[in-house]
Amino acid sequence: MTRNKGKGRFIALCLSPAVILFIIFMILPTINVFRMSLYKWGGYSNNKKFVGLDNFLILFKDQKFLQSFQNTILLIVIATVFTMTFALLFAAILSREKIVGQNFFRIIFYIPNILSVVVIAAIFSAIYDPSRGLLNSLLSIFKGSNAEPTLWLGDQKIVIFSIAGAMIWQAIGYYMVMYMASMASIPESLYESASLEGAGRIRQFFDITLPLIWTNIRTTLTFFIISSINLSFLFVKAMTSGGPDGSTEVFLSYMYKQAYTNSSYGYGMAIGVVIFVFSFALSAIVNHITKREPLEF
Amino acid sequence: MKKVVALFCALALMTTSLAGCAGNESKPTESKNEEQKVLKVAALESAYGADMWKQVAEAFEKKNPGVKVELTTDKNIEDVISPKMKAGDYPDVVHLGTGRKLALTETMIKEKGLEDLTDVLSMKVPGEDVTVKDKLVPGFTDTLATNPYSDGKTYLAPMFYGPCGLFYNASLFEQKGWEVPKTWDEMWKLGDKAKAEGISLFTYPTTGYFDAFFYALLTEIGGPDFFNSAMTYKEGIWKTPEATKAFELVGKLAKYTHSTTVANANDENYKKNQQLVLDNKALFMPNGTWVTGEMKDAPRAKDFKWGFTSLPAIKDGGDRYSYTFFEQMWVPTEAKNKDLAKNFIAYMYSDEAAEIFSKAGAIQPIKDVSSILEGENKMFYSIYNDGTKASMGVFAATEPVEGVSMPDTLFGTVNSIVSGDKTVEQWQNAVSEVSDKLRGALK
Numbered sequence: 001m002t003r004n005k006g007k008g009r010f011i012a013l014c015l016s017p018a019v020i021l022f023i024i025f026m027i028l029p030t031i032n033v034f035r036m037s038l039y040k041w042g043g044y045s046n047n048k049k050f051v052g053l054d055n056f057l058i059l060f061k062d063q064k065f066l067q068s069f070q071n072t073i074l075l076i077v078i079a080t081v082f083t084m085t086f087a088l089l090f091a092a093i094l095s096r097e098k099i100v101g102q103n104f105f106r107i108i109f110y111i112p113n114i115l116s117v118v119v120i121a122a123i124f125s126a127i128y129d130p131s132r133g134l135l136n137s138l139l140s141i142f143k144g145s146n147a148e149p150t151l152w153l154g155d156q157k158i159v160i161f162s163i164a165g166a167m168i169w170q171a172i173g174y175y176m177v178m179y180m181a182s183m184a185s186i187p188e189s190l191y192e193s194a195s196l197e198g199a200g201r202i203r204q205f206f207d208i209t210l211p212l213i214w215t216n217i218r219t220t221l222t223f224f225i226i227s228s229i230n231l232s233f234l235f236v237k238a239m240t241s242g243g244p245d246g247s248t249e250v251f252l253s254y255m256y257k258q259a260y261t262n263s264s265y266g267y268g269m270a271i272g273v274v275i276f277v278f279s280f281a282l283s284a285i286v287n288h289i290t291k292r293e294p295l296e297f
Numbered sequence: 298m299k300k301v302v303a304l305f306c307a308l309a310l311m312t313t314s315l316a317g318c319a320g321n322e323s324k325p326t327e328s329k330n331e332e333q334k335v336l337k338v339a340a341l342e343s344a345y346g347a348d349m350w351k352q353v354a355e356a357f358e359k360k361n362p363g364v365k366v367e368l369t370t371d372k373n374i375e376d377v378i379s380p381k382m383k384a385g386d387y388p389d390v391v392h393l394g395t396g397r398k399l400a401l402t403e404t405m406i407k408e409k410g411l412e413d414l415t416d417v418l419s420m421k422v423p424g425e426d427v428t429v430k431d432k433l434v435p436g437f438t439d440t441l442a443t444n445p446y447s448d449g450k451t452y453l454a455p456m457f458y459g460p461c462g463l464f465y466n467a468s469l470f471e472q473k474g475w476e477v478p479k480t481w482d483e484m485w486k487l488g489d490k491a492k493a494e495g496i497s498l499f500t501y502p503t504t505g506y507f508d509a510f511f512y513a514l515l516t517e518i519g520g521p522d523f524f525n526s527a528m529t530y531k532e533g534i535w536k537t538p539e540a541t542k543a544f545e546l547v548g549k550l551a552k553y554t555h556s557t558t559v560a561n562a563n564d565e566n567y568k569k570n571q572q573l574v575l576d577n578k579a580l581f582m583p584n585g586t587w588v589t590g591e592m593k594d595a596p597r598a599k600d601f602k603w604g605f606t607s608l609p610a611i612k613d614g615g616d617r618y619s620y621t622f623f624e625q626m627w628v629p630t631e632a633k634n635k636d637l638a639k640n641f642i643a644y645m646y647s648d649e650a651a652e653i654f655s656k657a658g659a660i661q662p663i664k665d666v667s668s669i670l671e672g673e674n675k676m677f678y679s680i681y682n683d684g685t686k687a688s689m690g691v692f693a694a695t696e697p698v699e700g701v702s703m704p705d706t707l708f709g710t711v712n713s714i715v716s717g718d719k720t721v722e723q724w725q726n727a728v729s730e731v732s733d734k735l736r737g738a739l740k
Contacts, residue, residue: 042697044382045408055699062700125565130557154560156718241563243504244712245719246705258700263404267699 033276036269043265055270064246065271068254071160075232075250076225076282078164083171083224084217090172091179092205096191106180109173117170117231121238124166128152153240156247163235163248167228175220182216183209211295218290222283229279251275335365336637339378340392341624342370344587345457349657350392353650357641360423364637375399387631389638392456394624395442395691396508398564402453402625406445406694409740411452412628412635418451420643432646434662436689441528442625445694446740454642457659458623459586460607460680460687461509467604469577478609479617481546488553491580497555500579502567507547507708509620510583513608514543516618516688529693530736535729542611544728548721551714555579559712568592575601585622586677590658605677607685618688619680623662695738706731 037056040049059065090109094102112120127134130149140147152162186209194204210217233252236242242249242257249257255275259268340350347370354366369388371377378388379401395402405411418430418438430438437443437455444451470477473494478484488498501507516524519539526534534540555578561569571588573579575597589603607619626645628638644650651663658674660666670678681687692703707728713719 040697042404042408044379044404045410047408058699064700121565128560129569130560149557151557151560151716153563153566154557154716156713156716239563239565241565243563243709244559244716245709261398261400262699262702263400263407263697264699
């Protein structure tokens with residue numbers, strides 16, 4: 001009994017540094033965000049005023065917040081669908097097919113992931129440039145050089161998709177490598193017997209590859225959705241600063257704007273709380289609806 | 298025995314992992330010299346560079362033995378000082394104007410976090426026999442930019458100033474034989490003429506540059522009193538015929554704006570819009586005197602020469618205004634050495650300091666300062682000599698109103714007007730609505 005007690009104490013002691021750090025740097029700040037969302041506070045002085053849930057009431061009537069909510073969801077949906085599809089497609093091709101220069105492609109696809117977001121934003125700003133950009137120059141071959149240029153970062157109907165384009169380009173490589181890794185562990189014999197039974201490549205992909213890497217897809221999906229919320233902020237900040245006229249404002253950029261430029265720190269924290277709850281709920285939902293019996297091989 | 302070793306190991310682990318957090322604590326004690334007073338100065342490193350601040354700090358130290366100036370300069374000074382301020386470590390003097398993206402100065406005003414500087418005005422400039430007030434150009438301490446609560450008390454000291462207006466390529470006008478328009482009617486005619494040659498009349502770096510433009514325009518249309526009513530959110534002011542005229546004018550100007558402007562009107566690409574003027578693709582852009590330095594290394598059309606004019610008048614013979622932008626210096630109420638800080642501010646207006654600043658191109662509103670100017674600066678600062686009037690001031694300070702921002706609504710919407718996503722009427726209504734909300738929060 002005393003031995004056990006001693007062991008327990010030892011474990012507790014060993015864990016305590018990590019636990020203390022976790023509490024100081026994760027739990028306490030999070031609690032603080034929740035607490036601050038109940039105050040009216042500019043961020044610097046001592047005049048904090050407790051306003052209860054007022055910040056949240058204002059929030060749900062704030063058109064600009066709702067717009068940023070919409071934009072965020074749109075970005076998450078578009079970026080997730082396209083990134084996942086392309087990453088799976090490329091991973092399947094690169095790991096199942098014999099292509100010349102496989103490694104070369106693998107590196108090329110992975111490169112965007114090494115670049116920092118600001119660099120990618122600069123690259124895409126150059127691509128989207130209305131007069132000298134790659135995209136418009138390419139399009140002018142079809143439209144004629146005198147046609148009005150498309151304003152990829154200026155047209156409010158297009159600009160959010162332009163940002164999504166940069167996000168997708170950036171993310172594909174990373175997830176492709178993740179999927180390739182798990183695809184490599186699927187035994188070759190399964191594919192062999194499937195082809196003996198007469199299953200084509202597409203059939204093999206949907207009936208063998210996809211179910212067997214499902215657990216991996218599930219995890220990455222949750223990862224990706226959460227990181228999209230963060231990444232969209234970086235891209236928006238570096239490419240459009242939320243413009244033109246708020247049409248690319250996302251959750252975090254709006255929160256930043258309110259907390260710092262509009263001197264409403266408490267309100268910003270209220271937005272933070274909504275984001276927190278939203279991301280939690282979203283990952284829970286995603287986790288739930290993608291739940292399958294894990295397959296063993 | 299085993300237990301003791303285990304305990305020891307765990308403790309060692311804990312202390313080493315926590316030691317990282319405590320590392321910063323010990324530093325400040327080093328500079329704690331009994332005799333020496335430390336004045337913490339934080340200054341924005343703008344287009345003028347950081348060297349002039351170092352020189353001024355040294356000169357101040359020389360004048361005040363026993364005082365050490367701890368100078369922090371940065372291009373994004375907000376990012377450097379605000380985390381410290383949140384932690385309770387305040388600088389004694391801050392040089393940072395309003396109208397910055399992060400709006401730290403505005404936040405301090407809204408939070409009533411500024412020290413009253415009215416007594417600095419009647420202080421003698423160190424080493425000289427005149428008061429600060431006597432040295433300042435009149436009018437600079439009567440605006441909402443220095444007296445944000447309009448209670449006759451000065452909370453922000455006016456520092457470097459510069460006229461804002463329209464910049465253009467002077468030699469292009471000479472080549473084409475065009476006259477710089479004096480009224481808006483002439484402006485539109487010029488716009489049509491330029492269009493025929495494939496040049497747009499107008500562009501803007503970002504919508505943020507419309508602040509000076511709008512302030513001057515409002516003063517031209519309705520006079521200084523109207524401008525002040527607009528700045529203090531007077532009821533119905535944005536629905537008056539004068540305001541309507543201003544909105545419609547910008548609406549018309551939007552039609553003459555270069556087509557790619559909106560796509561580049563963000564913090565990343567705004568220089569591409571400024572480049573349009575250098576490349577003779579657009580005639581005018583609203584800007585400040587810093588633009589010549591900012592675009593110093595940019596390629597440009599042959600024989601390019603900067604030209605600078607105030608906004609055209611509304612009608613023939615009408616008043617023309619140029620908005621005077623100036624940076625401010627302030628003392629946080631939480632500062633430790635307030636007296637020394639005020640002394641430092643008074644010193645800023647001494648001939649010695651003014652000379653250091655003006656060598657770097659930073660001009661303070663001190664009487665007779667324009668006599669020492671040279672070159673391009675002479676042209677910029679002489680804009681007020683030919684009858685153009687100066688317009689000064691900013692929106693009055695309010696309590697923060699959640700989700701409501703005047704700059705976003707009044708200036709940011711210009712992008713939507715140019716791209717046609719919103720109508721001028723929608724814009725005017727939105728501004729009026731925001732004004733109503735802010736009026737209730739006036740200090």
